[in-house]
Amino acid sequence: MPDPVRVVIADDQALLRGSFRLLVDTEPDLTVVGEAATGAEAVRVADATRPDVVLMDVRMPEMDGIEATRLLAERAPEVRVLILTMFDLDGPVFDALRAGATGFLLKDTRPAELCAAIRTVATGEALLAPSVLRRLIAEFARTTEQRRPPAPELDVLTAREREVLTLIARGLSNPELATRLHLSPATVKTYIGRLLAKLHARDRAQLVIVAYESGLVTVA
Numbered sequence: 001m002p003d004p005v006r007v008v009i010a011d012d013q014a015l016l017r018g019s020f021r022l023l024v025d026t027e028p029d030l031t032v033v034g035e036a037a038t039g040a041e042a043v044r045v046a047d048a049t050r051p052d053v054v055l056m057d058v059r060m061p062e063m064d065g066i067e068a069t070r071l072l073a074e075r076a077p078e079v080r081v082l083i084l085t086m087f088d089l090d091g092p093v094f095d096a097l098r099a100g101a102t103g104f105l106l107k108d109t110r111p112a113e114l115c116a117a118i119r120t121v122a123t124g125e126a127l128l129a130p131s132v133l134r135r136l137i138a139e140f141a142r143t144t145e146q147r148r149p150p151a152p153e154l155d156v157l158t159a160r161e162r163e164v165l166t167l168i169a170r171g172l173s174n175p176e177l178a179t180r181l182h183l184s185p186a187t188v189k190t191y192i193g194r195l196l197a198k199l200h201a202r203d204r205a206q207l208v209i210v211a212y213e214s215g216l217v218t219v220a
Contacts, residue, residue, distance in 0.1 A: 010042035039063030073100025169211035
C-alpha cells in the first residue's frame, strides 16, 4: 500500500482545524502532519514537514493565504496548495491561484468531496471543474484592465499545442479534448505534459492563467 498523502491544515479557527484534522485522519490514505493558524506559520510548518498538500485558508493573521501560497510555490514547488474559502470565488482566491495554488474549495464542501480533492491535487492535477473554470474566466475578465500581446514563451509552442492550450483555457476536460481533437486520451496527456514543460507551469490551473494573461485566449 502506498504511503498516505501528507496534509497540513492552515486556518486561523481552531475549531475548523480540528474538524478538518478529524475528517482527514479518518481516511486510511490521508494523514495530517501539521497545523497552522497563520500564513507565516503555514510556511514554517510546510518547511518542516514537507507535506504533499496544504489546505490553506485565504484570510489569516500575520500573513494571508495568498502570500503564504506564493512563498510555498517558490520554496517548495512540489507542495500542492488547496485553497479553502467561505466565498464562491472571491477576488483573493483568484489571486491565490495565480500565486501558485492548485485549486480551491468552499468550506462547506461535503466531507467526501474534500478528501477526494486532496487526493486529486496530490497527484498534481488541478482542481478546476468546468463550472469553476467558467467563474475563473469571468473573474479574470473583471479584474484585468488591459490585454497584453502573446508572451514570447508561447513562440515555442507548435500550432497543435496552442490549440490544446486554448481549449484547456476554454474549460474542456481531457475526454472532451480527446473527442474534439480526435486524439487518444494518452496523446492528450502527452500534449498537456509538453505544455507544462515548455511553459514552466506547475499544473492545469497555471496553464489556464498563462493562456489568458498572455493574450492567447481572451474573454468573449
